[in-house]
Amino acid sequence: MTVPDPTETDALRRAYRAFPSGVTAVCALRDGAPIGIAASSFVTVSMDPPLVAVCVQHTSTTWPLLAARPRLGLSVLGSTHDRACRQIASKTGDRFAGIEYTVTDAGAVLLHDAAAWLDCTVHEIVPAGDHDLALLRVEAMETHDHVGPLVFHGSRLHALPAPPRCTEKR
Template sequence: MTMTMTAPNPADPAALRAAYGTFPSGVTAVCALRDGTAVGFAASSFVTVSLDPPLVSVCVQHTSTTWPLLVDRPRLGLSVLGDAQDVTCRQLAAKNGDRFAGLDLTVTDGGAVLIPDSAAWLECSVHDIVPAGDHDLVLLRVEALQVHNGVPPLVFHASGFHSLTALAAPAA
């Protein structure tokens, strides 16, 4: 079967966002201390990469004003946000204001900042940075982790937040 693609120009940002939005993703917070102050952002571009060595990645837009404050930190906290943290995610993604106002943070000895009530915490170091179009692909080495069983992840899909539901057991 042959088919001709009739979609809009793939260089059209709106068409790309619509296509990319069909893929659900988890949402993470990438945070650390800088001069004693929490700095960080929300990222839906989190991907697991490797078990050996333990690597994950996030993509960071070149225009980010937060990433330059994090890139040289010895440890970054990566919190896999829980399904009840949609307001926290919006706050961490805000362009203005105090992203951490009202949040009770956990800070590791290495300066990684972690968000309580998350599904998991990963304490990471920057392993490599790969330029990729208008973003950088940031490979992070997992140095320590903690899973919070019973906290379902926050899911971002079609420009909105969602929760996972358990699949029904197959009929016997």
């Protein structure tokens, strides 16, 4: 077996894209308009305190604007968000044209038809190679169990069906 050098970028990308991940949109209101990024590097971190994290490239021009906002809306993208994900991730154009969203009183932007909403504050930003690891504290949340998630795998977006309703009594 030949093992590629992990410093070889193309080989490393091939290895990373073998791992499926959910897709999120991290958004807020700035000067009366929504701004946001798409992030597939989302992870739950802690229950106490309630923390999640996203990784953001140092080259992002939107992240510094988001990181300075008092509240961030993190939408776990739903199965119908393929177009919205690509649009929010784009470098040009109106990233929110035709996308329905709700703005909280604190300025977090939450996309309609998401599998879940997390209303967050920035807890800590940790430099990590060519990215920042943004630890976000969950201040409020809402789940939408009837919505299937959008998944990023093999450099493509895939829609998954909503999970079956749990009938188990607790």
